[in-house]
Amino acid sequence: MKFTKNIVIFFALMVVFSSCGDGWKNYISTEVDVEMGKSAQNQYDAIYANQILDEKENKELYNSINLIKERILKSGNVTHADDFKWDLKIINDTVLNAFCLPGGKIYVYTGLINYLDNEAQLAGVIGHEIAHADKRHSIDNMAKEMGLAALISLVFGDGSSLINIAQNLLGLKFSRDNEAQADEYSVNYLYNTVYDASEANGFFEKLEKDNQTQEVSEFLSTHPAPENRKQVMLEHWLKLGGKKGKKFEENYSRIKSLLPKNTEKSW
Template sequence: MGRNILFFVVIGLFFTLSACDENDNLQVFSLDQEIQLGQQLDSSIMSNPQEYPVLDTARHADAYSYLENIFFGILNSEEVAYRETFPWQIRIIQNDSTLNAFAAPGGFVYVYTGLIRYLDSEDDLAGVLGHEIAHADLRHSMRNIQRQYGIGILLSLILGEGGNQLTQIVAQLAAGAAGLSFSREFEREADEASVEYLSQTPYNCAGARSFFQKLTEDGKTSGIPTFLSTHPNPTNRFEDITDKAQAIGCSTQPYNPPSYQDFQRMLPG
């Protein structure tokens, strides 16, 4: 009898504490907890330079200044729900063999030098960054954790318990951050959000599609981000992004400043 009462108390507490976020998605974690998790993940990445050789911001100030100009330009979009809530941050990871970028909870975004070198224009990079910003802004990482670990562990965290479990989650996210995969639904949402974000910038609002097109033309089958390799194939993604751009009537004219090649040369290698 006691266990039954406890069960209903826990379930009632769950629904009391749960709320919908700015994008009308049910969330168990608070924004503060999400930011805390992102900060812990970032600390884990920074403390593991062998796996994540992050470029120093002081030594590579010019490269960071260029990248942050693109990044924060996209964040100025009124479509980014948490643009003033998350402590948005972008880091460059030196690995020329990896064509990847990923987002951690709370607005922490990471991009590999291999991806920056592979892309042909600033529009292309803006499209990919818009996609990763969307994963953070739509709270996809946190929603993945909810699906993976269930209500019980999440409740223990909300109640201030299970610190070791939080550490375990952070460790698992850090270990698999470069290959963090999202569902087909999440990828579609991030693709569409990227178009919406870029529609309020000088960039080609369908900038992300060039990456898919280039990968298809090059026949890349390894070393590509999981947001390309495990979900709708690049051709379908290209078509869906094009359809979204047409639906909202945004400009697909390339911005493509020639300085992008200068940015690529700023990277060590």
């Protein structure tokens, strides 16, 4: 990535930025997301080196989960479907979660796959994570944490300092607005696929019922409460027209049977 120093542009942008909320999106190239994502991906791949399922050894499992990702990317609602290289890796751990790094690097825990009841529910969570990357929420986060001036000066600096700072900021929680937008787009994406978009909130529905387990409590301590989110997503689905789609329950049982045996938990 080539960063150009241009003090005139910098001050011109300062004026633009001070007058519009997320106007930075028009000026900070998606290359920044891609570079940040690559750098973070290297770190996460090292952290989870012993837990990331090998793609060759788990071909059928990866094909099934990647198909969900591909269907969402082809929904026509993902702005950066072609700009990012959307990788997906499966981490063998009982954690009930998934995450996506800037530039489209998705990680899904086997615990989450095992916990859900159908493919549409998993598509809902993957859609939510894709939305975080597609709406560039990490950059939004950085702009808010550091202030726009500092962020822009980094982008127009030599690049290396941006990557370093990005590493520290990637661990930050997304704002409630970011989470709400990711929820909304998860429904939008699924609505334009074969999946039942009313199931996009299925994860939250299950969490609400099961809030006594330790893994669920951990999730709830770092994310906004599911109840309200579940309802908002359902209302959004109704607003879109309430069209029903497929849940692929049987196929999902097959997907779960492909998980490593140590993933199983007594929920």
